[in-house]
Amino acid sequence: MPDVISLPQQQVPVVASCDVLVVGGGAAGISAAIAAARQGADVVLVERYGYLGGLASGGLIVLLLTLDDGDGRQVVAGQCQELVERLAARGACFYPPAGEWGARDEGLIAGYRRWGLVWGSGPHRVRYSVAYDPEELKYVATTWVGEAGVRLMLHRWASDVVFELERPHGRPAGRLSHVVFTSKAGRQAVRAAQVIDASGDGDIFALAGEAYDSERVHPWLWFRMAGVRAPDERASEASSHGDRDAFAFRTLNPGQALLPWGAAERIARRIDATDPDDLTFAEVECRRMVMDEVDRLRAQAPGFEQAYLTDVALTLGITESRRLRGAHVLAREEVDHVFPDAIASTGHWTKYGAVYHIPYRSLLPLRASNLLAAGRCISVDHRVHHATKEIPACFATGEAAGIAAAQALRSGRAVQDIDVPALQSALRRAGAWLPDLTCGE
Numbered sequence: 001m002p003d004v005i006s007l008p009q010q011q012v013p014v015v016a017s018c019d020v021l022v023v024g025g026g027a028a029g030i031s032a033a034i035a036a037a038r039q040g041a042d043v044v045l046v047e048r049y050g051y052l053g054g055l056a057s058g059g060l061i062v063l064l065l066t067l068d069d070g071d072g073r074q075v076v077a078g079q080c081q082e083l084v085e086r087l088a089a090r091g092a093c094f095y096p097p098a099g100e101w102g103a104r105d106e107g108l109i110a111g112y113r114r115w116g117l118v119w120g121s122g123p124h125r126v127r128y129s130v131a132y133d134p135e136e137l138k139y140v141a142t143t144w145v146g147e148a149g150v151r152l153m154l155h156r157w158a159s160d161v162v163f164e165l166e167r168p169h170g171r172p173a174g175r176l177s178h179v180v181f182t183s184k185a186g187r188q189a190v191r192a193a194q195v196i197d198a199s200g201d202g203d204i205f206a207l208a209g210e211a212y213d214s215e216r217v218h219p220w221l222w223f224r225m226a227g228v229r230a231p232d233e234r235a236s237e238a239s240s241h242g243d244r245d246a247f248a249f250r251t252l253n254p255g256q257a258l259l260p261w262g263a264a265e266r267i268a269r270r271i272d273a274t275d276p277d278d279l280t281f282a283e284v285e286c287r288r289m290v291m292d293e294v295d296r297l298r299a300q301a302p303g304f305e306q307a308y309l310t311d312v313a314l315t316l317g318i319t320e321s322r323r324l325r326g327a328h329v330l331a332r333e334e335v336d337h338v339f340p341d342a343i344a345s346t347g348h349w350t351k352y353g354a355v356y357h358i359p360y361r362s363l364l365p366l367r368a369s370n371l372l373a374a375g376r377c378i379s380v381d382h383r384v385h386h387a388t389k390e391i392p393a394c395f396a397t398g399e400a401a402g403i404a405a406a407q408a409l410r411s412g413r414a415v416q417d418i419d420v421p422a423l424q425s426a427l428r429r430a431g432a433w434l435p436d437l438t439c440g441e
């Protein structure tokens with residue numbers, strides 16, 4: 001018999017009502033909220049921490065890999081492209097100019113490798129990937145959602161949902177009427193017509209009883225050091241020989257290096273990122289390993305003699321946890337396949353010329369008629385997730401989810417029944433890149 005307690009029934013105040021509720025303010029959530037608001041929806045964006053960006057800021061994952069297909073063609077545009085332009089306007093990012101994408105020039109490739117913009121096994125080409133500053137991303141994202149008219153609610157942790165059963169044996173079976181958040185002010189509910197799960201871990205679809213797959217992963221903890229002598233000359237060809245010192249990437253700040261090495265692969269075990277005990281273990285171990293690595297670099301790595309730690313990621317680097325098992329699970333064999341309901345595309349950060357065209361069905365749950373998934377928790381298999389979890393892809397699926405939610409609201413239809421060609425047209429009008437749909441089935 002498990003040791004449990006019963007809590008008294010509680011009345012929870014409804015602190016907001018909205019057309020579209022986006023849970024999670026990472027890459028996908030930012031994009032979804034802005035896209036829905038630009039369609040005229042009244043949008044609330046709720047985030048558990050005090051800043052926007054998720055892994056793309058607090059996780060110090062400050063590399064947009066990749067907006068191209070590896071052959072020189074841009075395949076992620078829309079709001080991700082707008083993000084690059086907004087960062088560029090503030091001098092807060094670095095990327096190869098369009099004329100170089102797809103180039104095989106070894107000198108260029110070596111230069112971009114020092115920024116962390118070249119990955120995988122060769123033969124390499126220059127990619128459209130972007131290095132940026134995490135604090136600038138937080139600022140740009142907060143300003144951007146404000147301009148779009150999104151109502152931002154920080155410091156609230158989604159912990160429950162109210163699911164109204166409509167068709168007990170049908171599909172979809174019902175709808176979410178409220179999401180409940182826990183905060184310093186106690187429990188609070190937000191009433192929403194449409195909900196987008198951009199929590200990364202799929203917290204909302206798990207609470208709603210949707211099917212999902214789970215993955216255990218090695219946690220990472222990225223960090224940055226300043227006072228590094230000539231960090232621009234450090235990340236060298238040695239990286240392809242597994243030299244850990246080589247993973248010290250240039251940043252936009254002179255003398256500062258980004259160190260993605262952290263603890264992954266060296267930590268004793270994989271963790272379930274939805275288990276707080278596993279997370280506690282990982283936080284303690286990763287922080288110890290980062291400090292070991294700082295000491296090792298200072299003692300052994302040329303250029304690091306006077307270097308010092310400036311920041312450790314605020315949040316563990318979790319590549320994967322829950323993935324929705326939705327209306328379609330995009331599979332590795334479906335690479336380059338153009339589905340009639342494609343709503344976003346992504347290249348692969350370690351492969352050249354491989355593109356996944358993400359069907360709308362990969363955002364669709366089976367039970368709830370007003371819930372969509374966006375970002376790293378969408379319905380794909382483990383191998384495809386390597387590509388769809390990347391920040392540009394999360395922006396792209398977020399944008400599609402935002403427009404789809406607004407469309408479901410306007411039409412009064414279930415998200416499963418919206419007019420997909422109209423969604424695709426709206427995405428194109430918004431500047432998103434979609435494949436030629438006549439090439440598919």
Ligand SMILES: Cc1cc2nc3c(=O)[nH]c(=O)nc-3n(C[C@H](O)[C@H](O)[C@H](O)COP(=O)(O)OP(=O)(O)OC[C@H]3O[C@@H](n4cnc5c(N)ncnc54)[C@H](O)[C@@H]3O)c2cc1C
Binds near residue numbers: 055157374390
């Ligand atoms: C080690 C590592 C290296 C990577 N390298 C790269 C790279 O170089 N380039 C690249 O493009 N991508 C990279 N990625 C992938 C990429 O960083 C993430 O997959 C992507 O940022 C995920 O975006 P997201 O919005 O889906 O989720 P997240 O960034 O996880 O955002 C989810 C947000 O929801 C919030 N949230 C979660 N649960 C709740 C809740 N219950 N209530 C309220 N809020 C909640 C979180 O605080 C967070 O802000 C890497 C990932 C890792 C872990």
